[in-house]
Amino acid sequence: MFEHAVLIIPTYNEEHSLASTVSDLEQVFQTIDRARYQISVLIFDSHSTDGTVDVIRSLQQQYANVYCLTEPQKTGLGAAYIQAMQFAMQEMHADIVFEFDADGSHQPKYIPEMLNIFFQGADVVVGSRYIPGGSIPKDWAWHRQCLSRCGNWIARFFLTWQYKDFTSGLRGTRTHWLKQVLLDRLLSKHYAYKIHLFFALHLAGAKIVEIPIAFIDRKHDRSKCPATNVFESLKIVLLLRWRRWRQRQV
Numbered sequence: 385m386f387e388h389a390v391l392i393i394p395t396y397n398e399e400h401s402l403a404s405t406v407s408d409l410e411q412v413f414q415t416i417d418r419a420r421y422q423i424s425v426l427i428f429d430s431h432s433t434d435g436t437v438d439v440i441r442s443l444q445q446q447y448a449n450v451y452c453l454t455e456p457q458k459t460g461l462g463a464a465y466i467q468a469m470q471f472a473m474q475e476m477h478a479d480i481v482f483e484f485d486a487d488g489s490h491q492p493k494y495i496p497e498m499l500n501i502f503f504q505g506a507d508v509v510v511g512s513r514y515i516p517g518g519s520i521p522k523d524w525a526w527h528r529q530c531l532s533r534c535g536n537w538i539a540r541f542f543l544t545w546q547y548k549d550f551t552s553g554l555r556g557t558r559t560h561w562l563k564q565v566l567l568d569r570l571l572s573k574h575y576a577y578k579i580h581l582f583f584a585l586h587l588a589g590a591k592i593v594e595i596p597i598a599f600i601d602r603k604h605d606r607s608k609c610p611a612t613n614v615f616e617s618l619k620i621v622l623l624l625r626w627r628r629w630r631q632r633q634v
Contacts, residue, residue, distance in 0.1 A: 388422045389499065389556070390478040394464040395427055398486040399435040402427070405486055406443050406450065412492040413449075421499055424449045424476060427486075428468040430458040451476070462577025466567045473559045482556045490554045494597055498556050507561050507590035510547070510582075511554030517596030518549070524601065535617040539579045542625045544586060548594060550579050551617070561590045575613045576620040583624055 391409065395402060406425060413423045427440050429452065443450045453471055455464070465483060472478040480502060484490050490511065498509040512518050513532075520532060532551065539550035555578075565584045570577050586592060 386418070386420055386422050387479040387502075388424065388477060389480040389482065390424045390426050390472040390476055391482040391484050391495070392426045392428060392465060392468045392472065393484050393486045394430065394461060394468065395432060395436050395440075395486045396430045396458060397432045397434045397436060399432070399439050401487045402436060402439050403443065405488055405492075406447070409484075409492045409495070410447055412495055416496055416499060420503065424451060424478075426451045426453065426468055426472055426476070428452075428464045429454045430464050431456060460573040461575055462570060463573040465577065466570065466573070469559075469562055469567060473562065478559050480556055480558055481562065483553060485553050489600055491598065491600065494554065494595065497595060501593050501595065502556065502558070505591065506593040507558050508585050508592040509556045510549060510552050510592060510594045511597035511599075512547075512549035512552055512594035513597060513599045514548040515594050515596050519596075519598045521599065521601045531614050535579075535614045538614075538618055539583075539621050542621045543579075543583050546586070547582070547592065550582050551575075552597075553578065554597060555582075557585065558590075561585055561588060564588050571620050571623055572616060574616060576617045579617055579620055580624060 393402070393405070409425065416423060425447070427450065429436055429440060431454065437454070440452050444452065453468060455467065469481050472481050482495070494511055498511070501509045513520050514536065520529065536549060536551045540547070543550070565581065565588060570580045572580060
């Protein structure tokens with residue numbers, strides 16, 4: 385009996401990169417055992433103002449396993465993922481949900497390895513930039529390196545040192561664990577949702593496995609990660625730490 389894995393790609397003005405990202409994924413999907421996994425792509429578009437929606441329509445004509453959801457206004461990365469995850473679970477009956485960037489920063493070649501780790505018993509598989517074998521771009525500007533490393537270090541310092549990459553955008557999760565987390569109660573609807581969801585899965589008892597990935601810089605346009613992300617991450621982490629402390633006092 386195969387499992388259904390749904391790979392979610394949130395988009396906002398990604399007309400220049402989305403087609404190549406999906407095409408590369410589809411090539412990798414051909415190497416995956418179809419008797420073990422059914423793979424679908426769910427693109428969630430947050431009211432793009434360029435030609436992204438036209439690209440999505442073209443991809444749907446080309447690939448039968450590509451689905452699309454849209455929202456009338458941009459609500460944030462976390463909000464987009466929450467809506468897409470709920471659709472994947474309720475309407476697509478997904479067994480595993482992946483988070484994946486549209487801009488080419490994540491390499492599709494890691495998906496088969498992640499699926500094999502699920503097959504071996506993992507509940508969550510995270511593509512980690514900060515374990516041996518993982519990496520970030522060597523030519524990244526210092527402020528981007530600082531934002532990435534500082535946000536991740538803050539999460540580890542206040543929450544748990546057990547994991548190396550709390551802020552990775554490449555992650556797969558078995559849906560029965562997502563249902564336990566109660567996605568609507570995540571504190572952030574933006575980038576910091578990653579930290580809260582990771583910690584919630586950890587507290588729930590999920591078996592989390594990190595694998596090394598080489599994170600590469602996007603080829604088109606600029607990163608959409610706001611400079612204020614580190615401050616929101618700090619706020620979320622401190623709230624989570626305070627909640628944890630309060631629970632232990634009861």
